[in-house]
Amino acid sequence: MTYALEIKDLRKSFGKTDIIRGINLAVNTGERIAVIGPNGAGKSTLFNLISGRLMPSSGEVLLNGQLINGKKPYEINRLGLSRSFQITNIFPKLSVFENLRCGLLWHLGYRYSFLRFLSNLDDANARTEELVRQIGLEKKRNVEAVNLTYAEQRALEIGVTIAGGANVILLDEPTAGMSKTETSHFIALIKHVTVGKTLLTVEHDMGVVFGLADKIAVVVYGEVIAFDTPAAVRANARVQEAYLGSSVADAQGAGH
Numbered sequence: 325m326t327y328a329l330e331i332k333d334l335r336k337s338f339g340k341t342d343i344i345r346g347i348n349l350a351v352n353t354g355e356r357i358a359v360i361g362p363n364g365a366g367k368s369t370l371f372n373l374i375s376g377r378l379m380p381s382s383g384e385v386l387l388n389g390q391l392i393n394g395k396k397p398y399e400i401n402r403l404g405l406s407r408s409f410q411i412t413n414i415f416p417k418l419s420v421f422e423n424l425r426c427g428l429l430w431h432l433g434y435r436y437s438f439l440r441f442l443s444n445l446d447d448a449n450a451r452t453e454e455l456v457r458q459i460g461l462e463k464k465r466n467v468e469a470v471n472l473t474y475a476e477q478r479a480l481e482i483g484v485t486i487a488g489g490a491n492v493i494l495l496d497e498p499t500a501g502m503s504k505t506e507t508s509h510f511i512a513l514i515k516h517v518t519v520g521k522t523l524l525t526v527e528h529d530m531g532v533v534f535g536l537a538d539k540i541a542v543v544v545y546g547e548v549i550a551f552d553t554p555a556a557v558r559a560n561a562r563v564q565e566a567y568l569g570s571s572v573a574d575a576q577g578a579g580h
């Protein structure tokens with residue numbers, strides 16, 4: 325069976341310091357995974373290794389069965405993995421529609437071929453309209469990104485991330501900086517736009533984790549100490565001892 329994303333004995337050292345210390349993960353198509361762990365555990369480094377920003381010291385990363393170690397971020401993107409960052413990378417002076425269309429066309433490689441670009445423009449426009457609807461910004465279609473609210477900008481960011489049709493999506497703390505109401509709307513939006521796709525998200529907010537994830541990967545000191553359903557992770561004594569404890573209890577108490 326081919327996994328959407330498979331990580332085999334992945335390791336990364338900076339100088340003499342081992343930061344990622346033999347991570348194994350196998351993620352099925354359509355699964356939503358939350359990667360959690362204490363500060364400095366290696367979550368961002370893991371995402372950087374998967375998305376090609378960093379080269380592993382050893383081990384393998386396979387995307388849809390294909391080895392992607394050593395490939396550049398844009399090559400990995402073309403192969404079907406798209407990542408959105410905590411720092412927004414939308415174009416402030418372009419409208420919602422234009423931002424989404426840029427994301428779509430860039431992924432399709434139209435910048436290399438103007439003729440191909442023209443012949444397929446109608447398709448791209450139709451797909452872009454669909455994306456505007458999917459992220460719920462129909463009324464803001466022609467508004468410049470700079471004039472959107474923070475939550476709308478984050479929704480646009482998700483739209484740009486999925487615009488190219490990637491089947492594996494990486495999100496860094498997607499609800500950071502949002503109010504509780506915005507967060508719950510945003511979780512619903514993420515679920516909606518990632519149906520059928522594989523999602524990995526780094527997340528600190530336990531409400532988001534338990535609201536969004538089919539499975540949780542707990543990273544502690546560069547290792548995955550648990551990879552299981554939210555219920556099983558909650559009940560995992562090693563996880564509670566090593567890291568979660570009160571956070572899980574809080575989230576449980578809050579009915580998440």
Ligand SMILES: Nc1ncnc2c1ncn2[C@@H]1O[C@H](COP(=O)(O)OP(=O)(O)OP(=O)(O)O)[C@@H](O)[C@H]1O
Nearest residue numbers: 338339343361362363364365366367368369370543
């Ligand atoms: N380029 C680098 N060079 C040296 N050390 C690094 C580098 N990048 C990260 N580290 C170290 O690796 C460790 C893991 O960092 P990382 O940012 O991956 O953790 P994290 O789990 O994402 O933390 P947080 O939740 O605080 O964002 C930290 O000790 C960090 O200082």
